[in-house]
Amino acid sequence: MASVIRHISRLGLNVSENVWCNTARHISSSPVLKQLSVSEPVSKPDGVKTVTLIPGDGVGPELVNSVKDVFKHSGVPVEFEELFVSEVLGQSASVDEIMESFQKNNVGLKGHIESPFENKGELETLNMKIRRGLDLFANVVRCHSIPGLSTKHSNLDLVVIREQTEGEYSSLEHESVTGVVECLKIITRTKSKRIAKFAFDYATKHGRQKVTAVHKANIMKLGDGLFLQSCQEISELYPKIKFESMIIDNCCMQLVSNPHQFDVMVMPNLYGSIVDNVAVGLVGGAGVVPGESYSSEYAIFEPGARHTFSQASGRNVANPTAMLMCSANMLRHLNLEFYAQLIENAVGKVIKMGKVRTRDMGGYATTSEFTRAVTNNIRV
Amino acid sequence: MATRIFRSLVPSLARLSGVRTYSREASLVTLIPGDGIGPEISAAVQQIFEAAEVPIEWEIVDVMPVKGPDGRWAIPAKAVESMNKNKIGLKGPLGTPIGKGHMSMNLALRKTFDLYANVRPCMSIDGYKTPYDDVNLVTIRENTEGEYSGIEHTIVDGVVQSIKLITEAASMRVAQFAFDYARNNNRNHVTAVHKANIMRMSDGLFLRCCREVAEQYRDIKFDEMYLDTVCLNMVQDPSAYDVLVMPNLYGDILSDLCAGLVGGLGVTPSGNIGAGGIAIFESVHGTAPDIAGQDKANPTALLLSAVMMLRHMDLKGHASKIETAALNVIRDPDFRTADLGGRATCSQFTSEICRRVRESD
Numbered sequence: 001m002a003s004v005i006r007h008i009s010r011l012g013l014n015v016s017e018n019v020w021c022n023t024a025r026h027i028s029s030s031p032v033l034k035q036l037s038v039s040e041p042v043s044k045p046d047g048v049k050t051v052t053l054i055p056g057d058g059v060g061p062e063l064v065n066s067v068k069d070v071f072k073h074s075g076v077p078v079e080f081e082e083l084f085v086s087e088v089l090g091q092s093a094s095v096d097e098i099m100e101s102f103q104k105n106n107v108g109l110k111g112h113i114e115s116p117f118e119n120k121g122e123l124e125t126l127n128m129k130i131r132r133g134l135d136l137f138a139n140v141v142r143c144h145s146i147p148g149l150s151t152k153h154s155n156l157d158l159v160v161i162r163e164q165t166e167g168e169y170s171s172l173e174h175e176s177v178t179g180v181v182e183c184l185k186i187i188t189r190t191k192s193k194r195i196a197k198f199a200f201d202y203a204t205k206h207g208r209q210k211v212t213a214v215h216k217a218n219i220m221k222l223g224d225g226l227f228l229q230s231c232q233e234i235s236e237l238y239p240k241i242k243f244e245s246m247i248i249d250n251c252c253m254q255l256v257s258n259p260h261q262f263d264v265m266v267m268p269n270l271y272g273s274i275v276d277n278v279a280v281g282l283v284g285g286a287g288v289v290p291g292e293s294y295s296s297e298y299a300i301f302e303p304g305a306r307h308t309f310s311q312a313s314g315r316n317v318a319n320p321t322a323m324l325m326c327s328a329n330m331l332r333h334l335n336l337e338f339y340a341q342l343i344e345n346a347v348g349k350v351i352k353m354g355k356v357r358t359r360d361m362g363g364y365a366t367t368s369e370f371t372r373a374v375t376n377n378i379r380v
Numbered sequence: 381m382a383t384r385i386f387r388s389l390v391p392s393l394a395r396l397s398g399v400r401t402y403s404r405e406a407s408l409v410t411l412i413p414g415d416g417i418g419p420e421i422s423a424a425v426q427q428i429f430e431a432a433e434v435p436i437e438w439e440i441v442d443v444m445p446v447k448g449p450d451g452r453w454a455i456p457a458k459a460v461e462s463m464n465k466n467k468i469g470l471k472g473p474l475g476t477p478i479g480k481g482h483m484s485m486n487l488a489l490r491k492t493f494d495l496y497a498n499v500r501p502c503m504s505i506d507g508y509k510t511p512y513d514d515v516n517l518v519t520i521r522e523n524t525e526g527e528y529s530g531i532e533h534t535i536v537d538g539v540v541q542s543i544k545l546i547t548e549a550a551s552m553r554v555a556q557f558a559f560d561y562a563r564n565n566n567r568n569h570v571t572a573v574h575k576a577n578i579m580r581m582s583d584g585l586f587l588r589c590c591r592e593v594a595e596q597y598r599d600i601k602f603d604e605m606y607l608d609t610v611c612l613n614m615v616q617d618p619s620a621y622d623v624l625v626m627p628n629l630y631g632d633i634l635s636d637l638c639a640g641l642v643g644g645l646g647v648t649p650s651g652n653i654g655a656g657g658i659a660i661f662e663s664v665h666g667t668a669p670d671i672a673g674q675d676k677a678n679p680t681a682l683l684l685s686a687v688m689m690l691r692h693m694d695l696k697g698h699a700s701k702i703e704t705a706a707l708n709v710i711r712d713p714d715f716r717t718a719d720l721g722g723r724a725t726c727s728q729f730t731s732e733i734c735r736r737v738r739e740s741d
Binding site: 153225 | 512528577582587614615616629633636639643645
């Protein structure tokens, strides 16, 4: 129906599309019509969207199957272009193929790719190559307490924004003399400013009050000093948002004793890895928190804490919540708000009711049982 | 007088029977009171040690750097001599005065005595409630190199490079210490924390050194874990960890994370081990200038560090006596200091511990 309206508007009626869509939404959401029609999606695109899918290693493939099941059941108009990518197993798609796929689709859903630490001669991991190739500079992990899942701290809602293309993960290492290894950490003003601006824009868009920059500028005076200075300069452009800075060790201490003081946090690469994992641990673990990576053109949705959980692969015990929430966020990004809410509500309901829980949440359900519970709660 | 005769007889009797007793000739220990609340808490510790009849004599020194004849700031020679002679030191919180032009105090001490390993045992304190009740781990951190080498350059305007240095010598040294510590303190599990999947050469070297040393200590279980996995699991289930050994930056962050789990820096002991058998035990909290001189300070951190020192000096009997008394007093809500949520003063807290120590004899 919305497409018909769009055609009409294209004929030159010059009414904004939003107005028509809104009208359509109001008409279709009136109580009478709601009962009659299968609820009209909020905005239905012409045709089906294609999205790149990278299952990853470890339990990635199982979790991605869970997502596919849920999508099929809900009739989500999304098609997956699946790529097999792995650094530990052979015959993986090359970085060029991955980039090509993304340039076509712009959006992706990804599991974690395991980085082996046997030094095969290459210093840069496949993950880093993808991130640098697509310039995915910002990683956002929103950690908020899930109703029904009790943790040591409750009512948390913090966002961790991490610069993920430079910093300590620059993969520049050399052994000058046998037994003496140097690893370079690179911080640039452009990238620091970019991530700071991203953080403040995110805070503004989502109505957040405070941005905390996490650093170690008392020791790494030039490197983290530059990062901190860039954040301070950008903070002056956003007078409505409070800006503060904190040293990483104090930040970790505060996260475990008083995490409610944090709102949005922005930091370079390595500290981001640490704070991500601590924050994810606080709200329930790696199985429940989704994350996303952004560049100016692409968006990739992957679980917040990056662990392949390979000891559980094939055993059907992993928690698909994180991956399902990632897929919901992805649908929201693709403007399929209706389906996004459908999936989020279903997952939230299953966790709140507490009857079906995977091992990490204190229960005994398998991945497939949890997925089935979610699909049972989706009424289209 | 009779006790003095008896006490002088006991060591010789002990030597005959080959049994080690509490009595020993008094050893000299260098004491650095520190700034702010430093003098108060050092006095408290001295009082408690006297009540426990610990065979230690204190040699108090000041480590405020002075400008040497060559124009460079250095710790005064008297302090350095004392430390090198006594080998064991106890240090209160030191403040770095801003604007004086010399380096941070802790850095100066570290460089002067080559303090290569920082040991922080973190144990949940019964009576100080945190969301984490079952913490009992030790973090051992390499303290001389890694990300804190201080080697940084601005390559072009807006591009800065910091160098993280990992050497085989330093990594072997700290790994060796970690396993020795585990063995001497009845710990049976050592975990190396690293990020060798990303920093393949540097952390790879650290890991290889740890593995090599682990081969020589077959009685101790050794495994390796990524830093992010450790962080994730630490906030969910800290009881899974025993001894953790890691390079400088990870050690800094993880040791503070663990301190946060048990209640913060006000109750965490810490020890620094240097080359040549030197060991300096310290409290890691700040100087708290706002409460200095008001008898409000909490000497727990310095006291627990002093207990660690006694264990290092093999005075385990005295150590347990003082530690039990201190933990019992903290468990009692009437005697807690303000930072632990009570209303007692520093002197009340100290006298109560002294009383319990004397009672337990």
